[in-house]
Amino acid sequence: MGLQAVVTGERLLITGCSGFVGKSLAKRSLEAGWAVRGTVRSASSVPDLPAGVEPVAISDIGPGTDWSYALDGVAVVVHLAARAHQPHNSSRGAHGEYLRINTAGTARLARCAADAGVRRLLLLSTIKVNGEGGARPYTEKDPEDPREPYAVSKAEAEHILREISCRTGLESVILRPPLVYGPGVKANFLRLIRLVEERIPLPFGSLVNQRSMLFLGNLINAILLCLKNPNAGGKTYLVADNEIVSTPHLIREIASQLGMKPKLYPCPPAVLIMAARIAGRREEADRLLGSLWADTSKIRQELGWKPEYSFRQGLKTTIDWYCATGSAGTRVGKPK
Numbered sequence: 001m002g003l004q005a006v007v008t009g010e011r012l013l014i015t016g017c018s019g020f021v022g023k024s025l026a027k028r029s030l031e032a033g034w035a036v037r038g039t040v041r042s043a044s045s046v047p048d049l050p051a052g053v054e055p056v057a058i059s060d061i062g063p064g065t066d067w068s069y070a071l072d073g074v075a076v077v078v079h080l081a082a083r084a085h086q087p088h089n090s091s092r093g094a095h096g097e098y099l100r101i102n103t104a105g106t107a108r109l110a111r112c113a114a115d116a117g118v119r120r121l122l123l124l125s126t127i128k129v130n131g132e133g134g135a136r137p138y139t140e141k142d143p144e145d146p147r148e149p150y151a152v153s154k155a156e157a158e159h160i161l162r163e164i165s166c167r168t169g170l171e172s173v174i175l176r177p178p179l180v181y182g183p184g185v186k187a188n189f190l191r192l193i194r195l196v197e198e199r200i201p202l203p204f205g206s207l208v209n210q211r212s213m214l215f216l217g218n219l220i221n222a223i224l225l226c227l228k229n230p231n232a233g234g235k236t237y238l239v240a241d242n243e244i245v246s247t248p249h250l251i252r253e254i255a256s257q258l259g260m261k262p263k264l265y266p267c268p269p270a271v272l273i274m275a276a277r278i279a280g281r282r283e284e285a286d287r288l289l290g291s292l293w294a295d296t297s298k299i300r301q302e303l304g305w306k307p308e309y310s311f312r313q314g315l316k317t318t319i320d321w322y323c324a325t326g327s328a329g330t331r332v333g334k335p336k
C-alpha cells in the first residue's frame with residue numbers, strides 16, 4: 001500500500017487537516033511517502049499539524065472558496081473539512097449552514113479539483129446517509145434515508161460529487177464510516193468515557209442493541225488504500241470495525257480499560273426513550289439505545305481491506321491516550 005506514492009512523492013491535499021481525522025491521516029500519509037498539503041482555517045492551527053505537512057490557509061469552506069493555490073500540483077484530495085454533526089441543532093439556520101459548508105463546499109472543491117487536473121477525490125461521508133439504523137446492517141445497496149440536516153448535507157454532497165465525476169475525469173471515492181474513535185476523540189464518545197470514569201450510574205444494563213464503530217487507525221488504513229487502489233475509483237463503501245458492539249458492552253470495555261467496575265443498572269428501553277423525549281434528548285438517546293450497523297463485505301471483497309485493529313485494541317489505544325493526556329481535565333494517569 002502506498003508504494004507508488006513512496007516512489008513518486010505525489011502531492012496529497014487534505015482538507016480539515018487540523019481535525020481529529022485530519023491530523024492522524026496527515027501523519028500516516030507522510031509516512032507512506034505522500035507529499036502532504038493540509039488546509040487550515042486559522043494560523044493558530046498550524047502548530048497542531050504534523051511536522052512535514054505544508055499548511056495552506058483556506059477561509060470558511062463554501063460555494064465561493066478559492067481553491068486555486070491549495071490545488072496547485074495536487075494529484076489526490078481527501079476532503080474531511082465539514083460542519084460536524086451537532087445534536088440539538090436542527091434549526092433552519094443550522095440546516096442552511098450544513099448545506100453551505102458540506103454540500104456547496106464539496107461541490108465547489110470537486111469542480112475546482114476537476115479543473116485543476118486532480119486524479120481522485122475521496123469524500124469522507126457518513127453511515128447516517130443510509131439512515132438511523134434498524135434491525136439489520138446497512139449495505140451500500142440500501143436506499144438512502146438521511147434523517148437530519150448533517151446527513152442530508154452529506155448525501156447531497158455525495159450526489160454532486162458523483163455527478164461531477166461522471167462529467168469530468170475526476171475519480172470519486174466515498175467512504176461512509178459510523179462513529180470514529182481513537183486518540184483525540186471528542187464529543188459523545190469522550191463524554192461517555194468521562195461518565196464511566198466519574199462512576200455515574202448508567203441505566204443501559206438491559207439494552208440489547210448492535211452498533212458499528214470504527215477505530216481511527218482502521219479508518220486511516222481504508223483511506224490510504226482507497227487513494228491508491230484502481231478498483232476504488234467511482235465507488236462508495238461502508239467501512240467499520242469487525243466487531244458489532246452493544247452499548248452496555250462498550251461501557252463495560254471502557255470501564256475495564258480504565259481499571260474500574262462499570263456502574264450499569266437495568267432500565268426498560270421504553271422508559272429511557274420516554275425520559276429522553278421529555279428531556280429533549282431524543283436524538284442522543286437514539287444513538288445510545290438503537291442499532292446502527294454496517295455490512296462491510298463490499299470494501300473487503302473489492303479492495304481486500306480488513307480492519308488491522310480489533311475493537312479492544314482500538315479502545316485500549318483510546319483510553320491510554322485519555323489517561324496520558326488527562327483529557328478529563330482533572331488528572332493524569334490511570335485511576336487506581
Ligand SMILES: NC(=O)c1ccc[n+]([C@@H]2O[C@H](COP(=O)([O-])OP(=O)(O)OC[C@H]3O[C@@H](n4cnc5c(N)ncnc54)[C@H](OP(=O)(O)O)[C@@H]3O)[C@@H](O)[C@H]2O)c1
Pocket residue numbers: 015016017018019020021022040041042045058059060061079080081082083084085101124125126127177178179180181
Ligand atoms: N469523527 C467521526 O465520528 C466521524 C464519523 C463519520 C464521518 N465523519 C466525517 O469525517 C470528517 C472529519 O471529521 P473529524 O472528526 O476529523 O472532524 P473535526 O475534528 O471536527 O475536524 C473538522 C475539520 O474541518 C474543518 N472545518 C470545519 N468547518 C469548516 C469550515 N466551515 N470551513 C473550513 N474548514 C472547516 C475544521 O477546521 P478548524 O480546526 O478550523 O475548526 C477541522 O479541521 C468530517 O467530514 C466528518 O463529517 C466523522
